[in-house]
Amino acid sequence: MPVVESSITVPVDPATAFAVSQTTGATRLRWDPFVRRQHFLDGATAPGKGVRTFxxxxxxxxxxxxxxxxxxxxxxGMRMVTGPWFFTNLAGGWRFKATDGGTLATWKYSFACRPVWLAPVAEWIGTRILQREIDRRIAGFARGCADPVVLAEARAGT
Structure with missing residues (x-):
């Protein structure tokens, strides 16, 4: 199963970095180039194990x-429940570790493509596309960790 990963050090503590990664709404859109729209499902109002998002x-x-x-x-950590037809599965994990003067944020995605006969080519292409996406996304996350508006929202939620 292909895996893509990207890491960056941000100048905030792990709790703040984690909180930035979990921002929602307009705050999320300030830093996350991946998301056009995102919301919780099933009446959930906050992230947590078992919570689903669109x-x-x-x-x-x-x-x-x-x-x-x-x-x-x-x-x-998250896993795709439903999504694009070409993914058999897609999962992601984000880790935050304290460093001198900040936090090392590491984001990792794993995935598999279908149909099986096309998977080797699709996964080769997918690895390149998802690597570019995760690199852009973690760079946006780093900008969010330096954005006073994002930081205020993240810290208010912690």
């Missing part, structure tokens, strides 16, 4: 995902 990517592709782990301030 996400519309900037390209228009949609997905429903579910938190499979939620352990502030160190990590969060």
């Amino acid at each position: 996400t519309r990517h900037t390209s228009g592709i949609t997905m429903v995902s579910e938190y499979v782990s939620y352990a502030p301030p160190s990590n969060v």
Whole structure:
């Protein structure tokens, strides 16, 4: 199963970095180039293990995902419940580790494509596309960790 990963050090503590990664609404859109729209499902109002979310990517592709782990301030994991037909599965995990003067944020996605006969080519292409996406997304996250509006919202929610 292909895996893509990206890491960056941000100048905030792990609790704040984690909180930035979990911002929603207009605050999320300030930093996350991946998301056009995102909201909780099933009446949920906050993230947590078992909570499902709807996400519309900037390209228009949609997905429903579910938190499979939620352990502030160190990590969060999600898996796709429904989404683009070409993914057999898609999962992501974000980890936050204290460093001198900040936090090392590491984001990792794993995925598999279908149909099986096309998977080797689709996964080769998918690895390149998702690597570009995760690199853009973690760079946006770093900008969010330096944005006073995003930081205020994240800290208010912690």
